Amino acid sequence: MNLSFVKEKFVGIFEKGLLDELEHIGNYMELEEGHVLMRPGGYIRTVPIVLSGSIKILRPDEEGREALLYYLGGMDSCAMSLTCCLDRKQSEILAVTEEKTKLITIPVEKVEEWMCKYSTWKQFVFLTYQRRFEDLLNAIDEIAFHKLDERLLNLLQRKSKQSKSSVINITHEILAGELATSREVVSRLLKQLEKIGKVKLSRNKIELC
Secondary structure (H helix, E strand, O other), X not given: OOHHHHHHHHOOOOXXXXXXXXXXXXXXXXXXXXXXXXXXXXXXXXXXXXXXXOEEEEEEOOOOOEEEEEEEOOOEEOHHHHHHHHHOOEOOOEEEEOOOEEEEEEEHHHHHHHHHHOHHHHHHHHHHHHHHHHHHHHHHHHHHHOOHHHHHHHHHHHHHHHHOOOEEEOOHHHHHHHEOOOHHHXXXXXXXXXXXXXXXXXXXXXXXO
């Protein structure tokens, strides 16, 4: 990874000294869809900053069900991983790439050091916490105030926005996991949405109308 690449992506976000450090210690990665970056119980040794693509952050329970917390998109980072590395705690989340994703990982020891050293890094971390707090509030609102069919449609719209495509390649089982419900319920709701013209269904594909 060279400095011109870093400057192109982070110009106007990070100051020069931080850009120089990113060039030397940042680890550039390109990951395929479905790659697992973090698992519950593991210790976090690096913090990801997403350059392009998306990562979904899930909270699994003891029965193997997974509730979707939020997505990470371009120029974004994970508040959960920042918190765990600062507190030296084990991960409580599952992080999986939603599509082909490019990112830079930062060693955990640099996260706290840069908080004191670079004002732009401190601002980036605080903005990350703010975004994730808003995401979690939205997730709570969805569960508390919206019916499951509305939550399903909202989830599909978010995935469409992330991928910049009206066609979503996904199985009913994966959707069920992210909504913490059963595949049969999701299949039934999708058929209802198709009946009223909201979606078109085909094998492992859903098109938003």
